[in-house]
Amino acid sequence: MPHKPQAEPVNAPYQADVRITSLGSKIGDPVQAASFPDPKLRFRNDRWDKSVGLETLTRDQWIDHFGKFRSLPENLDPPLALRYHGHQFRNYNPEIGDGRGFLFAQLRDAEGRLMDLGTKGSGTTPWSRTGDGRLTLKGGVREILATEMLEALGVDTSKTFSLVETGEELWRSDEPSPTRSAVMTRLSHSHIRYGTFQRIAFERNEELMHDLVAYCLTQFYGGVKTDKPAEELFGHAAASAARLVAGYMTSGFVHGVLNTDNINITGESFDYGPWRFMPRWEPGFTAAYFDHEGLYCFARQPEALHWNLAQLASALRLICDSDPLVAILERFPRAYGEAFTQHVFWRLGLESRGFDNDKPLVVAMENALSAKSVTIDQFFRDWGQDDIPAHEAYSDEPFAEFRELIASQERIRPTTGSYWTDAEPCSMHIEEVEAIWDAIAQDDDWGPLNRKVAAIRNMGAALRAR
Structure with a gap:
């Protein structure tokens, strides 16, 4: 399914x-x-x-x-x-x-x-x-x-x-x-x-x-x-x-x-x-x-x-x-x-061609991410767009096979909107969680939490777009 x-x-x-x-x-x-x-x-x-x-x-x-x-x-x-x-x-x-x-x-x-x-x-x-x-x-x-x-x-x-x-x-x-x-x-x-x-x-x-x-x-x-x-x-x-x-x-x-x-x-x-x-x-x-x-x-x-x-x-x-x-x-x-495999293709905005056809790209993705040269959030935001991303890490050897395989994939999702153009991808790392809590604990400031929820929902809307 x-x-x-x-x-x-x-x-x-x-x-x-x-x-x-x-x-x-x-x-x-x-x-x-x-x-x-x-x-x-x-x-x-x-x-x-x-x-x-x-x-x-x-x-x-x-x-x-x-x-x-x-x-x-x-x-x-x-x-x-x-x-x-x-x-x-x-x-x-x-x-x-x-x-x-x-x-x-x-x-x-x-x-x-x-x-x-x-x-x-x-x-x-x-x-x-x-x-x-x-x-x-x-x-x-x-x-x-x-x-x-x-x-x-x-x-x-x-x-x-x-x-x-x-x-x-x-x-x-x-x-x-x-x-x-x-x-x-x-x-x-x-x-x-x-x-x-x-x-x-x-x-x-x-x-x-x-x-x-x-x-x-x-x-x-x-x-x-x-x-x-x-x-x-x-x-x-x-x-x-x-x-x-x-x-x-x-x-x-x-x-x-x-x-x-x-x-x-x-x-x-x-x-x-x-x-x-x-x-x-x-x-x-x-x-x-x-x-x-x-x-x-x-x-x-x-x-x-x-x-x-x-x-x-x-x-x-x-x-x-x-x-x-x-x-x-x-x-x-x-x-x-x-x-x-289906979830990877959904997050990248690619048209699935069936498990056996899609699997090589997913394996190449895991191998590339294992190099740890970019964050997971950065990777999916960059490669979920139409254009080949400019991040210097993507020219390194770990990404060679992935670059080649994704070039032949069909895109099925528009990539307009602020999620795709913001300076940083939307993430939820432990440092961000602690900073949001510190604002509440120290100053009863709920603004950072509310802004983060809004940014997350903006990302969700961008990923669901068809």
């Missing part, structure tokens, strides 16, 4: 649809949000609020729903902390679930898709263990930047829907404390994780597994179309995982914590902790300081998704034979290769 970046959101009427309740009480636990002393709205996604019919909310109403968590009309009341298990750095953990968030609402978007509004930092739940259920304001700001950048680069991701500063002070061992606190709301197509299936398999609950498979196929993949629904769902999950990790790799993005509880059944990227966008092509780069073995380093991310899919397959064996699941798993490497 060709890479299809998500279109601009369109207006939709508000339409509550709490389908998750059809799965019964074992899918999650009713919880209440914490009470925050001084909620202040810091970010409202003015692109995606209209996609689910919430663009008419006033500022006070927004804080009432997304800072105080008064339920939306005819929606979940109370919200649900979802249950799941997961492999965390490949160690199975049956003691986890939504520990500082919950599913707040479900509603339909303009395309009729079922969408979830889920929280992070909204207080303790039965799955909090020793945690305080809170989120630092810096963590919320970082998630805005990650989701906006990935969305612009054509990666299917959750949307940071709202960020409200809470007025509390938090203490953390891995950053300067006390620090400011926030509660964030995400908009996603699903909060059903691979770990959701793992928990059900662990409990040997065949009835709930059948129900969950049917729910996912019906709500996310257009319905149950075969007499082998678990196999059907696994095929969709494998395809979406291949597209997801291909987007990571093309974007130079390192998620940092690709555990099975951090991958959802629709293949949307979410739950951003120690992420990084690499300046240069570094296969061994690791985003998480605690990933001592480099399990989730940049180059091993396709392996991580493949391994996670194997755990999902193991869970689905509760209601499905192994052989068809294994066959789908064995096709994943090629599916990833095809998705990676």
Whole structure:
């Protein structure tokens, strides 16, 4: 399937649809949000609020729903902390679930898709263990930047829907404390994780597994179309995982914590902790300081998704034979290769001529980027245009084969607009992230964040142009 970046959101009427309740009480636990002393709205996604019919909310109403968590009309009341298990750095953990968030609402978007509004930092739940259920304001700001950048680069991701500063002070061992606190709301197509299936398999609950498979196929993949629904769902999950990790790799993005509880059944990227966008092509780069073995380093991310899919397959064996699941798993490497190639061609604005024909250019690109003479952002901005770029690095030997191969490619995207002519390409390197946070932490200056979001969205519009 060709890479299809998500279109601009369109207006939709508000339409509550709490389908998750059809799965019964074992899918999650009713919880209440914490009470925050001084909620202040810091970010409202003015692109995606209209996609689910919430663009008419006033500022006070927004804080009432997304800072105080008064339920939306005819929606979940109370919200649900979802249950799941997961492999965390490949160690199975049956003691986890939504520990500082919950599913707040479900509603339909303009395309009729079922969408979830889920929280992070909204207080303790039965799955909090020793945690305080809170989120630092810096963590919320970082998630805005990650989701906006990935969305612009054509990666299917959750949307940071709202960020409200809470007025509390938090203490953390891995950053300067006390620090400011926030509660964030995400908009996603699903909060059903691979770990959701793992928990059900662990409990040997065949009835709930059948129900969950049917729910996912019906709500996310257009319905149950075969007499082998678990196999059907696994095929969709494998395809979406291949597209997801291909987007990571093309974007130079390192998620940092690709555990099975951090991958959802629709293949949307979410739950951003120690992420990084690499300046240069570094296969061994690791985003998480605690990933001592480099399990989730940049180059091993396709392996991580493949391994996670194997755990999902193991869970689905509760209601499905192994052989068809294994066959789908064995096709994943090629599916990833095809998705990676398609995403590279999309970002470069080139007409694809099929995987086997396109692959030599992609291999030449990786070889050229491995020389580390230009940043990933510079490379794609330069070579995404009609004219051969003038950067001196491109005349060096590592780029010789790539230059030759790209010269015969057909362009399918216009390159007018400021993104293509700005002095510097739009990027999201750690120094930029820290500078944006410093302006907020030191002077409560949200201008740099707002300007960066505007620049990212400008890039996204340029890349989607046809």
